Amino acid sequence: MAGNGENGLVYSKNKEIYLYREDEDDVLIVERDGRIDTLAYHDGRLYDGGIAGNITDTLSGEVIASRSNILRPLQVKTLCSHEGVLYDAGESKKVADTFGIPEVASRDKWIWAMCSHNGKLYDAGSSQKVFDTFSGEDIATREDWIWGLCSHEGKLYDSVKDGQVFDTFSGDPVASRGDWIWNLFSHNGILYDIGVRGAFGTLTGKRAPFFGVEMESTCSVPKSLVDTIIRGEWGVFG
Incomplete structure (x- = not known):
């Protein structure tokens, strides 16, 4: 659990996203339909992406963008906040501005x-x-x-x-x-x-304090978001 001034740690395990708490049970935030491969904190919100090809606002559940070809979804493997812009990339072999230009690099x-x-x-x-x-x-x-x-x-x-x-x-x-x-x-x-x-x-x-916890993707998030998750105040993100 985040102490005073410390960030909290959010992580994914297969289809589930959790808040890690060192001395208490981890908090299940959400479960998706498919595996989650990446998490990112951007502009006060947490986002996730994965095998379904969607980039989703983690707490509100809003799908921000989807990546696919004519046959199927394309896996989103990485999200990154950079100078006020959220970017995503993965199976598409392209880097996209998640909220804007679909290809900024390939x-x-x-x-x-x-x-x-x-x-x-x-x-x-x-x-x-x-x-x-x-x-x-x-x-x-x-x-x-x-x-x-x-x-x-x-x-x-x-x-x-x-x-x-x-x-x-x-x-x-x-x-x-x-x-x-x-x-x-x-x-x-x-x-x-x-x-x-x-x-x-x-x-x-x-060994990390969370050595025995099954983690795949992770994201260090500010205490303000930790408090929101613990209180279950999903509505403020809707």
């Missing part, structure tokens, strides 16, 4: 992660590369799919399917788990990674 393969860092937006995925989203510049290349990007204390980090975490710009490895890592995030001053072997402080290697 790649040859799936996009699994985006991150806002030092005034720029970055994306990565099955191409095994990290890109400056708007310029298209190739920033880094890895030997496996990149599933996570995270800005933490002035540095950009990326995590790779094979279980390694890198300082993106220097290329230096900072952690290795020996198995899949599917999430990398910064929360209350600590960089964390989550994967097959559990949740760890990336730079310390110590």
